[in-house]
Amino acid sequence: MTGQYEVTLAGFGGQGIMVAGQLLAYTGIKEGKNVVWLPSYGPEMRGGTAYCTVVISDKRIGSPIINNPTAACVFNRPSFDKFVPRVKPGGLVIVNSSLINTTTDRSDVTQILVPANQLALEAGNGKAANIAVLGAFVGATGLVNIDTVRRVIEEKLGKKKEILDVNLKVLDQGYNLALKYLGAKSRV
Amino acid sequence: MTGQYEVTLAGFGGQGIMVAGQLLAYTGIKEGKNVVWLPSYGPEMRGGTAYCTVVISDKRIGSPIINNPTAACVFNRPSFDKFVPRVKPGGLVIVNSSLINTTTDRSDVTQILVPANQLALEAGNGKAANIAVLGAFVGATGLVNIDTVRRVIEEKLGKKKEILDVNLKVLDQGYNLALKYLGAKSRV
Amino acid sequence: MSLDAMKATFTRPESLTDAVTHYCPGCTHGVIHRLVAESLDELGLRERTVGVAPVGCSVLAYNYFNCDFLESPHGRAPALATGFKRLRPDMIVFTYQGDGDLASIGMAEIVHAANRGEKFTTIFVNNAIYGMTGGQMAPTTLPGQVTTTSPRGRNVKEVGMPIRMVELLATLATPAYLERVSVHSPQQIIRAKAAIKRAFAYQEAGRCFSLIEVLSTCPTNWGKTPTEATQWLNENIIPYYPMRVFKTPPEAGNE
Amino acid sequence: MSLDAMKATFTRPESLTDAVTHYCPGCTHGVIHRLVAESLDELGLRERTVGVAPVGCSVLAYNYFNCDFLESPHGRAPALATGFKRLRPDMIVFTYQGDGDLASIGMAEIVHAANRGEKFTTIFVNNAIYGMTGGQMAPTTLPGQVTTTSPRGRNVKEVGMPIRMVELLATLATPAYLERVSVHSPQQIIRAKAAIKRAFAYQEAGRCFSLIEVLSTCPTNWGKTPTEATQWLNENIIPYYPMRVFKTPPEAGNE
Amino acid sequence: MPGVIIDKNHCKGCELCVKACPQKILSMSKEITLRGYFYAQMHDPSRCIGCRLCALTCPDVAITVHTNGQMYVLYDY
Amino acid sequence: MPGVIIDKNHCKGCELCVKACPQKILSMSKEITLRGYFYAQMHDPSRCIGCRLCALTCPDVAITVHTNGQMYVLYDY
Amino acid sequence: MEKVLMKGNEAIAEAALRAGATNYFCYPITPQTEVAEYLARRMPEVGGVFLQGESEVAVGNMLFGAAATGKRVFSSSSSPGVSLMQEAVSYMAGAQLPVVLVNIMRGGPGLGGILPAQSDYFQATKGGGHGDYKVLVLAPATIQEAVDLTMLAFHLADKYRNPVMVIGDGMIGQMMEPVEFPEKYIEPPLPPKTWAATGAKGRKPLILKSLFLDPIALEKNNIEIFKKYAKMEADEVRFELYKTSAKNRILLVSYGTMARICQTAIDELESQGISVGLFRPISLYPYPFNELRAEASRSHIETVLTIEMSMGQMLEDVQRVVGERKPVKFFGRTGGIVPSPEEVIEQIKQLLGKGK
Amino acid sequence: MEKVLMKGNEAIAEAALRAGATNYFCYPITPQTEVAEYLARRMPEVGGVFLQGESEVAVGNMLFGAAATGKRVFSSSSSPGVSLMQEAVSYMAGAQLPVVLVNIMRGGPGLGGILPAQSDYFQATKGGGHGDYKVLVLAPATIQEAVDLTMLAFHLADKYRNPVMVIGDGMIGQMMEPVEFPEKYIEPPLPPKTWAATGAKGRKPLILKSLFLDPIALEKNNIEIFKKYAKMEADEVRFELYKTSAKNRILLVSYGTMARICQTAIDELESQGISVGLFRPISLYPYPFNELRAEASRSHIETVLTIEMSMGQMLEDVQRVVGERKPVKFFGRTGGIVPSPEEVIEQIKQLLGKGK
Numbered sequence A, B: 001m002t003g004q005y006e007v008t009l010a011g012f013g014g015q016g017i018m019v020a021g022q023l024l025a026y027t028g029i030k031e032g033k034n035v036v037w038l039p040s041y042g043p044e045m046r047g048g049t050a051y052c053t054v055v056i057s058d059k060r061i062g063s064p065i066i067n068n069p070t071a072a073c074v075f076n077r078p079s080f081d082k083f084v085p086r087v088k089p090g091g092l093v094i095v096n097s098s099l100i101n102t103t104t105d106r107s108d109v110t111q112i113l114v115p116a117n118q119l120a121l122e123a124g125n126g127k128a129a130n131i132a133v134l135g136a137f138v139g140a141t142g143l144v145n146i147d148t149v150r151r152v153i154e155e156k157l158g159k160k161k162e163i164l165d166v167n168l169k170v171l172d173q174g175y176n177l178a179l180k181y182l183g184a185k186s187r188v
Numbered sequence C, D: 001m002s003l004d005a006m007k008a009t010f011t012r013p014e015s016l017t018d019a020v021t022h023y024c025p026g027c028t029h030g031v032i033h034r035l036v037a038e039s040l041d042e043l044g045l046r047e048r049t050v051g052v053a054p055v056g057c058s059v060l061a062y063n064y065f066n067c068d069f070l071e072s073p074h075g076r077a078p079a080l081a082t083g084f085k086r087l088r089p090d091m092i093v094f095t096y097q098g099d100g101d102l103a104s105i106g107m108a109e110i111v112h113a114a115n116r117g118e119k120f121t122t123i124f125v126n127n128a129i130y131g132m133t134g135g136q137m138a139p140t141t142l143p144g145q146v147t148t149t150s151p152r153g154r155n156v157k158e159v160g161m162p163i164r165m166v167e168l169l170a171t172l173a174t175p176a177y178l179e180r181v182s183v184h185s186p187q188q189i190i191r192a193k194a195a196i197k198r199a200f201a202y203q204e205a206g207r208c209f210s211l212i213e214v215l216s217t218c219p220t221n222w223g224k225t226p227t228e229a230t231q232w233l234n235e236n237i238i239p240y241y242p243m244r245v246f247k248t249p250p251e252a253g254n255e
Numbered sequence E, F: 001m002p003g004v005i006i007d008k009n010h011c012k013g014c015e016l017c018v019k020a021c022p023q024k025i026l027s028m029s030k031e032i033t034l035r036g037y038f039y040a041q042m043h044d045p046s047r048c049i050g051c052r053l054c055a056l057t058c059p060d061v062a063i064t065v066h067t068n069g070q071m072y073v074l075y076d077y
Numbered sequence G, H: 001m002e003k004v005l006m007k008g009n010e011a012i013a014e015a016a017l018r019a020g021a022t023n024y025f026c027y028p029i030t031p032q033t034e035v036a037e038y039l040a041r042r043m044p045e046v047g048g049v050f051l052q053g054e055s056e057v058a059v060g061n062m063l064f065g066a067a068a069t070g071k072r073v074f075s076s077s078s079s080p081g082v083s084l085m086q087e088a089v090s091y092m093a094g095a096q097l098p099v100v101l102v103n104i105m106r107g108g109p110g111l112g113g114i115l116p117a118q119s120d121y122f123q124a125t126k127g128g129g130h131g132d133y134k135v136l137v138l139a140p141a142t143i144q145e146a147v148d149l150t151m152l153a154f155h156l157a158d159k160y161r162n163p164v165m166v167i168g169d170g171m172i173g174q175m176m177e178p179v180e181f182p183e184k185y186i187e188p189p190l191p192p193k194t195w196a197a198t199g200a201k202g203r204k205p206l207i208l209k210s211l212f213l214d215p216i217a218l219e220k221n222n223i224e225i226f227k228k229y230a231k232m233e234a235d236e237v238r239f240e241l242y243k244t245s246a247k248n249r250i251l252l253v254s255y256g257t258m259a260r261i262c263q264t265a266i267d268e269l270e271s272q273g274i275s276v277g278l279f280r281p282i283s284l285y286p287y288p289f290n291e292l293r294a295e296a297s298r299s300h301i302e303t304v305l306t307i308e309m310s311m312g313q314m315l316e317d318v319q320r321v322v323g324e325r326k327p328v329k330f331f332g333r334t335g336g337i338v339p340s341p342e343e344v345i346e347q348i349k350q351l352l353g354k355g356k
């Protein structure tokens, strides 16, 4: 990948949005890229929507503020409504289909549906939904190497073995799901 | 009198310096003149020297700060040392000889010695020393009419009859003392 | 017959708006809001009441109460209330303050307002933590309690013991009504309601300054479920913060 | 044999400079300065002591004490002392504050410093008035007492009762040494000296926060002669401000 | 026969009412509200005694209590 | 025989020492100091008992007390 | 009405009362405490509210609460005390509350001294508090003007629903001059204060606040208050010219008491045949931008000399105004030292190459 | 040392520790509370002092007392909290005490909001407190720069015995970027702190104060501290140029995160064949006066466009600097709204007559 890639992750507070974004950012650094992680902050985080934006670039990163990201990963309905329309044409939208029972009719973006909560619950830890989406995002974009993501997850979330295993499992599931989905199609 | 006249009154806190200056200022207004009364203020007033400057003028008064007044009325030794040298050449110095046992050797100013505390004590109220000096000042300068000063004193210090009488008495004594002193000499 | 058609025995007080609060699930700020609103309703004060919102999670209280409101700088609500009430003694004024707001930055303002005997009412919501800013230590934080600025638990050797505000205010010689209550169970909520209503009654009568300290939960920053939080409050906070009336004004007349 | 040749049984303490103070004749600030200085001398603390001057008549204290000094914003001396002592626990730190400085604008700072148990000593000079600014009402001004901002005498219905600081601070759960003394007679001066010296001894031992409230005269703004002032203090101030030990730290060990 | 109405829009699923109800007839739904909460519901309306303890406890004033007259007044409020 | 030295420079004429002296042997001079105060002086040195109450009371530390040994210790200080 | 001799602090207090500001909150501080002492006596006579607060922090916030009633309210203080009110001032500007604050400035920084200074110009005119806001600032040069501007201040505060400051150096507070109060104080009509908190009776509840968590709303509020500032800049500029003439090669810029001292210097120089003019800003915010620029631009002016009792604060505004048009020079004394007319004359003569 | 991903607030905290500032006093406030939370954990590890004070007023004064020991000490806060420290800052400047204060700015005035803003520029650079004094102000644009400038701040504070501020908008506090800390922190030698209060042992007692009742003495103190400011203006000016070239017709002036957004806009325009340059002040006081004037004076520059997250504060300094040389235009958003690169591009195109 060349140039700059921006992704916004959004959902309810407590869905692991911020963590997923940070894991992506750490991965970027590991691969020697420039990264910026910018959270939404403040009281509205209580219950309301929480979101963060990750910018990954080969060049020096200018504005940390991204109104129109290359991609959006949305975990709940309010986030879907708020962020999907903002995605750049030609961009990517990853939808947590476990909680969002709708899809975008935008024809100028690639849309991938990931039953994240379901995958996570089946794997044995509802909290891992964010990792499933992260996997799908990496699969769809190839922005970073999935192995690097694994290493980062091992470093950052490796305390409890069982939890780690669940995370790595859903990561792969999300990743493969995205690859399967795109099939021949080149990555976005 | 034409133009502007400036007088500094100085002594220990408690010697009635401020009051004497204010009486003069009130008199000025009564006679339709422009006046400014500017006190020294602050902690150094405790015990230390207190002083105020009165500016009386027919014109609009500019600077309220007067470094070199036309006249100085000094009530104690520190004030004598501090202010006598500052008086304009050709100016006037009134010395409270009851507390100051020295005189200036400046030949370019008129000097009048007033045993103010003595006069006041004899008249029956040691606190009236300031009025004696005020009287002498008016006598020496004719800056304002002595009757106007009397009226002002009656208005401002007229509460207690006996005190008022003492004040008016020492006022006249100071006034006449100055007249006698100057004799033929024109007023300054 | 449908429920709606039946007689309603418990409904939303008129002094509360319909807004859904921004409070976290199970946060008892909401209960305390309701108790104040019910008191204003029952005493018929809403239309001449002005509330003063603090800086804290309840900063948005002005959106939830159906009366005029001022929004104060952090800790200064008693000063605003003083300024307002002195000019409009005919109106009812209350401040609604958290423990960081009142007991930390606002210590001087509450002590002096109480000591001057300002005739307003203060609802002091003590949840032993800074809620809005994300769980820092408050002057009221319990010994050993973990917060983001006391990660090893409050060390009383280093930062001293928790401050009991009503006890402190009770030493002032000026008449006042001071009581501590809690809202962690229905029984306590009923007692809390009585105290709050009594405080407003004293104010309406122009009797004295009144402050009701209400022990409250902060599930989010205590890291507990709402149910766990009420239990924790009961088992840990109440033993250090006794609930009782600390001061009442002398009988009208013999003041 | 000449007096100078004889043994001196009372001389100026080393911890005082030779400067003539700016205090009014008969102002007992001077006595209190001497008692602090004598205590530092007797405990041998001068060379490692830092004083914090308030804003008030004693703002120039730094000219009269023979030790390092900081000059604080009005009422904030306890905050300066906290900052200094936390970084240099090996040094001796004291604040010297008037009643306007400590009980009015500085209320929050002294309450919180005391509650944190900061290990410094506060000499609280209560003369029931704002001296330096020319005699305005203080939180400690007596009921009915005439000041330039209570020209008809303090009306407790309007501004409340005088604040008793040691009583207020004594409610805090954190250990401390708190005593109230007076300097209006030789006998009282002797007791005051003992209390002040004891406070510094506690600090040297790193035991606790200590505050000695010293009832003091302000002849100038009370409009009295120094002698009348000491009598007035005895007859009017002391009845409202009882002189005794309000709190002592637990015996070393069983803290 | 008394009963309660729980306002889905206000309920944040804190479960305090569930704990407060002496009849233990309140429980949490499996559905999630627009705000993302599992809301409270009554699973056995018939046993409600209209005591209002649930409503009293609800921090979000999501509960209103109704009765056709007969109700247990366990306390005055 | 004990006695006191009063420092004219420091004395502000407050008269507190005069009141404090049990022997009533202190009084104010008729002279005024440079600072404008009537200062304290001892009018009957012979009766001084060296008790230090005057010095203890002086707000301006203007008094030093001396003794050739014999002195009444009325209190410890 | 006949002239009375009054101390500036007392005249300001009396002026406020006559402008209908019968509500005053204060904390003592030299050199303005006489305002409080005067009102402690007068307020009960007029049935007003006098309250000494526990600190300037509290007083600033008592003003907030009091102003919320819609009644006229004010306070006075001096430099360090005014610093403690900055948070409250920022809040009141944000909540659009009218209040009048008098600052009788003393030497700084810190505790500094108690003698006259003009070193709070930045704080007053640029905003000592946080955020985007302005305070309307008036600077009297005489006690009579202090009276007139104080009364005006309350009108402007209500007109713009914004804090207004009257700033004077210690002399304005301490000196006595003859003053005249209008028999009856009349001012232009003002809109009813429908924004005041009077209880939600027969109307929706009303909120007086500066919190807008939604940035769109906060920006809207800021744009709204800056519309008012634009209006102030258009309508509320005040200044005075003294002996400006085509003969002048130097233009003095000075305000408050300092300007009077410049006047004395100008008169003296005139008697020596040297003609100099003075531009005296009376409103410091809004600053007489165009008016000063016009005066400075006159072809006969070679140098603009700014004179302040500070290390140079208004100087920055004068530099913005004059730009490269003319060299801008500065003379100032600080810490309570008041430049004498002689010093000013000396400065001018040096500029004219006539220095000793 | 390898790069670590850190939140700005935590990076600033860590930087301070590595600069030897193991003493921190604070009061929580969004969006900078992570500084406190990070240090609450770290300080015990390095044997430093961490204390949460009862208010910003107290914290400001704890800094005074702590700085008096001669050790490095700092605090951090956000806009309303910083307003409450203004009296203390004025005192510390007057008493010549070195301390570092970080302000992670949020929207104002009043309680305003918690989103990013740059509307405390006036307060920081002109002096929000009373009296004649200045604070050295540094404004980072990236987390790495926040680290470097924080460490520098302590050096400069000691060098000049003056308060130093590091100001950043909320993004500087909240965003995460990779940062690198120097293996071992080395700084130029500094004179021994003979002014520190360490006890009058073997030397005369020493006083740290801002009170000088004698105006001569107070003026002397002010002149002394202004000598230091003159030296700062000579030696401590910092700034960055971005893509300035003879092709540019427009010069942008912007600082902090806002400047990064301008850089993105500049890059985008470049790809569209439009060349624009940026002048980024890093030291806000001393302001890069001569340097900006030189850039603005270049013949190819037609317009200077100042862009801030405020209603226009640094603008006044740009106006002073540029004067009549070139027209000075302004674009800003406020209240927590961060202008997007698109908005900036739009502004520039309009100026170039290429607006939509």
Ligand SMILES: Cc1ncc(C[n+]2csc(CCOP(=O)(O)OP(=O)(O)O)c2C)c(N)n1
Pocket: C055, C056, C057, C058, C074, C097, C098, C099, C100, C101, C102, C125, C127, C129, C130, C131, C132, C133, C138, H027, H028, H029, H030, H056, H080, H081, H084
């Ligand atoms: C002057 C100032 N300092 C700090 C803050 C940040 N702040 C907002 S709320 C808060 C504390 C709130 O805690 P508390 O008063 O206990 O209320 P709670 O949220 O717990 O109900 C703080 C420190 C602020 N807004 N203003």
Ligand SMILES: Cc1ncc(C[n+]2csc(CCOP(=O)(O)OP(=O)(O)O)c2C)c(N)n1
Pocket: D055, D056, D057, D058, D074, D097, D098, D099, D100, D101, D102, D125, D127, D129, D130, D131, D132, D133, D138, G027, G028, G029, G030, G056, G080, G081, G084
């Ligand atoms: C912030 C601030 N507010 C007010 C003042 C003015 N001021 C100086 S001393 C003082 C009160 C002093 O009274 P107290 O503390 O009782 O000391 P005393 O003079 O009586 O010994 C005041 C209000 C100030 N210097 N700074």
Ligand code: SF4
Pocket: A046, C022, C023, C024, C026, C027, C028, C029, C057, C127, C131, C132, C217, C218, C219, C220, C221
């Ligand atoms: S943070 Fe705590 S106090 Fe604030 S709303 Fe949530 S639970 Fe309630």
Ligand code: SF4
Pocket: B046, D022, D023, D024, D026, D027, D028, D029, D057, D127, D131, D132, D217, D218, D219, D220, D221
């Ligand atoms: S004013 Fe009062 S307190 Fe101050 S020095 Fe004089 S007598 Fe003492």
Ligand code: SF4
Pocket: E003, E004, E020, E021, E022, E023, E024, E025, E026, E047, E048, E049, E050, E051, E052, E053, E054, E055, E065
């Ligand atoms: S009213 Fe009583 S019984 Fe009925 S649901 Fe509520 S708590 Fe249960």
Ligand code: SF4
Pocket: C026, E006, E010, E011, E012, E013, E014, E015, E016, E017, E018, E039, E040, E057, E058, E059, E060, E061, E062, E063
């Ligand atoms: S108490 Fe209220 S908010 Fe909580 S679950 Fe029950 S109904 Fe919902």
Ligand code: SF4
Pocket: F003, F004, F020, F021, F022, F023, F024, F025, F026, F047, F048, F049, F050, F051, F052, F053, F054, F055, F065
């Ligand atoms: S020492 Fe005792 S006896 Fe002698 S003068 Fe002093 S007080 Fe009197």
Ligand code: SF4
Pocket: D026, F006, F010, F011, F012, F013, F014, F015, F016, F017, F018, F039, F040, F057, F058, F059, F060, F061, F062, F063
């Ligand atoms: S007590 Fe001291 S100051 Fe007072 S008169 Fe006696 S010697 Fe003089």
Ligand SMILES: [Mg+2]
Pocket: C098, C099, C100, C125, C126, C127, C128, C129, C130, C131, C138
């Ligand atoms: Mg709380």
Ligand SMILES: [Mg+2]
Pocket: D098, D099, D100, D125, D126, D127, D128, D129, D130, D131, D138
């Ligand atoms: Mg006092």
